Amino acid sequence: MSYALSLRCRKCGGEYPLQAQNLCDFCFGPLDVAYDYKAMAASLTRDKIARGPVSMWRYADLLPIAGEPVDLGTGFTPLTRADNLGRLLGLEQLYIKNDCLNPTWSFKDRAVAVAVTKARELGFTTIACASTGNLAASVAAHAVKAGLKSYVFFPSDIEQGKIVSTAIHNPTLVAVQGSYDKVNHLCHRLVEAYGWGFININLRPYYAEGSKTLGYEIAEQLGWRSPDRILAPSASGLLFTRIWKGLNELSMLGLIGPVNTHMHCVQAAGSSPIVNAFENGTLHVLPVEPQTIAKSIAVGNPADGNYALKAARESGGTAASVSDDEIIEGIRLLAETEGIFSEPAGGVVIGALRKMAKSGIIRSQDVTVACITGSGLKTQEIVSDSVRPVTIEPSLQSFESMVCVPNVTAASD
Amino acid sequence: MGIRRVMFTFPPERIDQPVIYNLGLKYNVVTNIRRADVTADRGWVILELEGAEEDIEGGLAWVAGLGIRVDPAAGDALEG
Numbered sequence: 296m297s298y299a300l301s302l303r304c305r306k307c308g309g310e311y312p313l314q315a316q317n318l319c320d321f322c323f324g325p326l327d328v329a330y331d332y333k334a335m336a337a338s339l340t341r342d343k344i345a346r347g348p349v350s351m352w353r354y355a356d357l358l359p360i361a362g363e364p365v366d367l368g369t370g371f372t373p374l375t376r377a378d379n380l381g382r383l384l385g386l387e388q389l390y391i392k393n394d395c396l397n398p399t400w401s402f403k404d405r406a407v408a409v410a411v412t413k414a415r416e417l418g419f420t421t422i423a424c425a426s427t428g429n430l431a432a433s434v435a436a437h438a439v440k441a442g443l444k445s446y447v448f449f450p451s452d453i454e455q456g457k458i459v460s461t462a463i464h465n466p467t468l469v470a471v472q473g474s475y476d477k478v479n480h481l482c483h484r485l486v487e488a489y490g491w492g493f494i495n496i497n498l499r500p501y502y503a504e505g506s507k508t509l510g511y512e513i514a515e516q517l518g519w520r521s522p523d524r525i526l527a528p529s530a531s532g533l534l535f536t537r538i539w540k541g542l543n544e545l546s547m548l549g550l551i552g553p554v555n556t557h558m559h560c561v562q563a564a565g566s567s568p569i570v571n572a573f574e575n576g577t578l579h580v581l582p583v584e585p586q587t588i589a590k591s592i593a594v595g596n597p598a599d600g601n602y603a604l605k606a607a608r609e610s611g612g613t614a615a616s617v618s619d620d621e622i623i624e625g626i627r628l629l630a631e632t633e634g635i636f637s638e639p640a641g642g643v644v645i646g647a648l649r650k651m652a653k654s655g656i657i658r659s660q661d662v663t664v665a666c667i668t669g670s671g672l673k674t675q676e677i678v679s680d681s682v683r684p685v686t687i688e689p690s691l692q693s694f695e696s697m698v699c700v701p702n703v704t705a706a707s708d
Numbered sequence: 709m710g711i712r713r714v715m716f717t718f719p720p721e722r723i724d725q726p727v728i729y730n731l732g733l734k735y736n737v738v739t740n741i742r743r744a745d746v747t748a749d750r751g752w753v754i755l756e757l758e759g760a761e762e763d764i765e766g767g768l769a770w771v772a773g774l775g776i777r778v779d780p781a782a783g784d785a786l787e788g
Binding site: 306317318321322323324325424425426427428429430448449450475476478479480482483484487493495496499530531577578579581582590591592593594595596597598599600640 | 710711712713715717742743745750752754756777778779780781782783784785786787788
């Protein structure tokens with residue numbers, strides 16, 4: 296059952312019914328879902344959650360949905376011990392939360408699943424989003440499952456190949472001419488002009504809540520405890536803040552002990568408004584013009600930027616950025632040590648992890664979780680120079696002369 | 709008539725100028741400030757604009773032309 300009570304303004308505390316609305320009418324502050332935590336605490340136990348489905352829906356009681364979820368099988372992705380990478384970095388308790396293994400290959404499925412479920416509950420027949428990649432694919436796929444029409448807006452200058460994984464679900468694709476800023480402004484106007492559920496605008500309070508499940512899973516998979524450190528990439532800042540919220544909710548509900556996790560916010564140097572604010576010691580995140588290969592986290596004016604900044608500070612964490620070269624090194628390092636092929640956002644995480652391990656911010660004994668939030672299969676062109684085969688004649692002699700093979704005795708049956 | 713919720717981010721050289729007052733005057737839009745933080749070297753204002761669509765568009769283009777960044781109050785909608 297749902298324990299969601301209302302939408303509440305994060306700035307002034309103004310309350311609204313559970314409807315499609317993202318900003319407070321009075322102060323334009325962001326709205327969050329408010330819950331009856333007392334009733335939730337009386338009903339939820341670790342056992343009850345553990346008996347639930349092996350997906351994000353085992354946490355349905357902690358989410359703002361009342362009916363059947365729109366379920367593609369999202370969540371409960373592996374938390375794998377990363378001993379090879381850990382050994383290289385001097386970290387003895389390193390884990391990778393592999394969210395590449397969601398139905399459309401990114402963590403966005405968590406957020407979109409909740410937003411689309413809520414859209415259907417609220418009676419929307421059409422949903423929409425503006426995206427160049429992961430969000431678009433997830434919205435288009437969930438719309439199909441929910442029987443809703445979908446519109447996906449994207450800047451006209453992106454490569455067509457980038458949206459194949461979206462187009463295959465047959466949404467209405469709209470290529471918008473002009474700068475990314477123009478696309479942003481248009482989308483906000485579309486919300487006012489049409490009766491659509493815009494996933495990350497008027498449905499944002501519900502969209503945000505889906506991301507909490509990443510935090511819940513980390514704690515449950517570690518044996519119901521919060522780790523010492525979490526590194527997560529930040530675009531709008533939503534995922535980062537919701538992992539933090541998820542851990543604190545579990546603690547408040549008595550499902551885990553006190554949360555002593557240090558949250559480390561990582562961004563690409565070419566799009567790092569949150570890191571800039573952290574380093575400058577300011578309270579406000581000033582927008583930037585994104586310029587990075589990490590397109591999936593290139594958000595210049597992050598909606599939850601101030602709150603990501605707050606989470607990093609109040610948790611005793613840090614914020615760090617890495618260059619595009621370091622991103623590519625990070626992608627390679629993860630693939631070559633742990634067998635996980637990440638998109639550039641994961642390269643950001645591994646690049647920052649390496650820096651923090653080297654500088655001593657992360658100590659060898661710290662239980663550290665690095666969140667890998669999207670698959671590299673969608674951004675293969677970034678590391679296409681990895682393909683360097685040795686070309687040989689189809690003979691054993693050619694193979695032995697061209698390929699250096701360690702001197703081993705062939706196994707016999 | 710239309711309504712737009714936007715955030716202006718001011719560069720240091722524009723902080724002491726009456727940009728919002730002039731926006732209302734030149735483009736006949738009603739400006740209604742909801743939140744703001746202005747210091748000696750930086751400033752942002754979140755406000756609502758109400759007026760004819762073409763006036764709002766013209767006004768926002770004029771503001772952007774002054775080097776002031778104009779964003780939706782809710783942050784970027786476009787995500788990866």
